[in-house]
Amino acid sequence: MNGPERIVVVGASLAGLRAAEALRDEGFDGELTLIGDEPYAPYDRPPLSKAVLSGWLPTDRTALPRARNIDARWLLGTPASGVDLRERRVALASGREVPYDRLLIATGTRARPWPRQQGGALHGVQVLRSRDDADRLRAALAAGPDRVLVIGAGFTGGEVASVCRDLDLDVTVTQRGSAPLLSALGGVIGSAVTGWYRDAGVDLRLSTTVQALEGEAGRLRRAALSDGTVVEAEVAVVAAGALANTEWLTGSGLAADAHGVVCDDACRALADDGTPVADVYVAGDVARWPHPLYPGQLLRLDHWDNAVAQARTAAHNMIHGSRAPRAHRALPAFWSNQFGVNLKCVGLPSLADQVVVTQGSLNERRFVAAYGQRGRLVAAVAVDSPRVLDGYAALIEAGAPFPPVLNASDGPDRPDALDAAFPRPAAGRSSTPSAPSTPSTPSISSTPSVLAGHE
16 A cells, blocks of 8 residues: 555544544544535534523534544535445545545434325424434424424433423424333333423323324424324424434445444444454444343444444554454443433343332432343433442443342332333344354344434
């Protein structure tokens, strides 16, 4: 190779930026290029559903802080359209090609849209993922609609509904399952969250779906629900999960689909046959990988902490992997603020078969719940008690038995382990997962995925 080595990062958001910084920290002094489909410099997404929608913070104030000068070439506003692994070139939608010696895929996810044939093209139908989405939705809420419809009671749906109530807007939330956060936290905790919605004055429609969004003169006016009722609404926010940004990889030979890009625990991208692809790595929301604490699964986490940690692991292995490979083993963690409550989680509750309240009380909105799978602690959720989770995280990483013995002063005298009440079967989950052939090269076709996202 003539000239300096070239690393290309496709994806200029949190994972892409932190990976670029880590590459420089790891000693990379060659050419560094970041490609992003949005025209903006990397920005922070969590404030979009909270501070931005509330009007406290404009989107141009959400830029991510820079840890260092990365001396990179930025190609923003032009998405990648393909990659040639043999020739080591990334194609852009503009027709340009960018050569690389090593490649990091960090293209993240996008909000799942509402079908156009069911009213998705109507003015007033919104999603929330990007800066532009947040600006449009903030303007729609600031206009004072008579009612907002939120489709989905996951984390994003709950945060949007909470902001609507803070703005004194009437809001209806539809939820396919029997409780909010059902697929993320199960029915026991979901029943407690139901109370948060009700107490905040949200019109919560459980076990209900939207059949169609209807409008007049191209503008949203109402939604027809599966229970036969009609909800009048001028704004509808679709909070129905995320899709991985992998279309540009179609035909590349990589193991990639709408669920993400498969990689091993060293963040090396895998080919369709499950073998690592030379000098191609994956990080952030788009990555699917095996975690040693959760064998038999491929995880994809739409979590801020994971994007940062995985970006650093990928960067280290891009520079030092041949001599000192590092496995990505960070414990999943995420948080949410809604209806005046702070909720924080470590581990993967969605894998659990049982749950027990170990501290506090569900009725007091201040508690900790531990989750177990086949007698092992796999996750913990804290509501308005975030500081205690470090201890639970240590127990999870140590493979502690379930239910945990804590002797907490605020714990119940006789903790009762209950069925976690997750929907079974559910998309992306399996109660009897098949184990991968090895921890580093899973059988892609047979290994189930846990899509532990923000929905």
